[in-house]
Amino acid sequence: MPHLLSLIREDVATVMEHDPAAKSRLEVYLCYSGLHAVWFYRVNHWLWNHRLFLLGRWLSQAARLLTGIEIHPGAKVGRRLFIDHGMGVVIGETAIVGDDVTLYQGVTLGGTGKEHGKRHPTLEDNVVVGGGAKILGNITVGRNSRIGAGSVVLRNVPEHSTVVGVPGHIIFREGKRVVITDPKQINDPLSEALAAVATEVNRLRDRVQRLEGSEGKGDPLSATLQQIMEDVDYQI
Template sequence: MQAMTATADFWLTLKHEAKRIVEQEPLLASFIHACILTHHNFESSLSFILSNKMADDIMPALAIREVFDEAYLLEPAIVEAAIEDIRAIFNRDPAVKDYMTVLIHFKGFQSVQVHRLAHYLWQQKRYQLALFLQSRNSEAFAVDIHPAATIGKGVMFDHATGIVVGETAVIEDNVSILQNVTLGGTGNESGDRHPKIRQGVMLGSGAKVLGNIEIGEGSKVGAGSVVLNDVPPHVTVVGVPAKVVGRPCCSRPCDSMQQNVLEDNQPVD
């Protein structure tokens, strides 16, 4: 019941924002009505937006939307995670002034939500449809996430272009990842071969995290780094190969989004 109330409150706030934007920018009225104001709840709006992004000349939006709606009905946690993602981006990105901007404009957010559907389908053994969505996600947003990868809630893909997430990767709750990050393997090995990103982590732009390794809770990986070994909790690593250079200035780098690793000069025990 509490989750339903939170979702309803969020939807009410989103509609208020949409009405305000329509008043400020009448040229967007039809677009915002189609995306938000004509819908009766958040999941209806979300499925409409994402299905139109994923549609192509062969696969119509209506068919894809039916799959989204089915997943949202049977797995309400997917919708709850989407709301947590929007709130996380709103709180972490100073350029964001309202929830609506994230929902209709941010491809990082949208690509994660498409993955959530692909992951749902993968778990249902609907492998080919899941792979279709992975392919369309890559084409539409330049983000390539294997449908088997596990992603928690409160996740921010900032800018998102060029992010690659491998099949056995795990991204826990409350993680921020910037553009051109790779969570990949080290070769053509099989089995569990991709990174595990724990809560509170921030991965800087262009970071490459390779192999079945763990980035510990509350750690930070500097931009352009190549990480080949486990990273302990609550440290900052940088370089090629990455080495510990200090500790983040806060317990959850995902929130502060502080990318200047030179400020992380607290001594490591």
Template sequence: MAKLEIVSPVTGSPRDVWASLRCAAEDAARDEPQLASQLNSVILSHDDLSGALSFQIARKLGDSELGAMTVREVALAAMQADPSIVRSAEADLLAVEERDPAIRSMLQPFLYFKGYQALQSWRVAHWLWEQGRDTLAFHFQSRISELFQVDIHPAAKIGSGVFVDHGTGIVIGETAVVGDEVSMLHAVTLGGTGAERGDRHPKIGRGVLLGAGAKVLGNIQIGDYAKVASGSVVLKPVPSGCTVAGVPARLVNCPTEAAPARTMDHTLADVVYDYVI
């Protein structure tokens, strides 16, 4: 697969994500010789991001029922058939680098952060679902849930440049849609409101920030660049660019800041409008 370059959200310039990741791995292997073997097998022995990412997914998801070699073959097939999987993985890495002050380089999310790893594994499961291979897609979903405590239905739709911080307790339902550039923290639920079938899950717009423990329930639209405060329960649509908070959620600031998912600003405005949506 040809090397891909995408634009950094910070500088607006082309960024070779694979080269940056390799450089970070080389530095780490030099600084921590005890990890050199792992870094070589996961990253430095590969020619491109698809090779490294498929290896990483395989070493995580492989088990006695579906061996790592088979998982890697499936992941590579998905990435070769749909190059957008790798482009999204690159954009997601850049999103973590931009929005998570805890990291030192792209190496940490790629190797250690379960939010990033769960999302990339899900992208393979989603490809399987789109190919009509629902049983294997569900197997991937089950392994992702067991390993990372992130439960995303393979039929859900998720954009690129998405930041899943911490990951623990994330639940995203079958008909949910998550737009580009979204950030979400742990214990976010994008769920339904009952046992109804059909289109029953939230539609999250571009650049939305979903705080820790936020519950967005039902087939409702969360507008672009909206912000859902931590612990909120959202049962009605949220206008673009607005902030909601509470149980049930109320509008507390509208409009809010221009790009909440990128700034990761979870604070609320001093002036609270406090009317039910």
């Protein structure tokens, strides 16, 4: 671990540069448990790579006790990882984290429970993951992408994208808004239910129009149904 001290200095400098809440270097050294967890990880990863698996694992649990952050010593973590607030962050054994990544509290880089081997995500450089987000499985989040707070991401995310929701879907790509027109793109059981409701409303509107023997122009009931259809279309 010849570089440990220089990595620590680099981490502190990065926090001073990017976190407006950081008032002094001493404060960052003493109060940023996200950094403490990363420093523990650097030692534990070295132990892991030197086949001291149990010691590395045991120390990672000690680090979790002290910081509330669990980084498996087998994970591969790049430089200047910033875990802000930190409590509840979990980084799995086969996760790969690039340089200059930011994770907020409650983030999980976990497995789906269905895969073997490489079963945790890869985050490329400059990714930001919002509080409570879950990124699951052997997927890749491309560089400079952002994952919204509370999202659950189960599919690859391209570079320069913003993803929100459960399950996560892209709302911005390369700075442009992405509009979802097909509910299947979200792959959310709820949007299937909404699509079914929209179909049913359509069917009922046709029926009401037939019963009334009109096209419904100027008819308040049809106007209301039309409004419902438009709202539902917008939501899905």
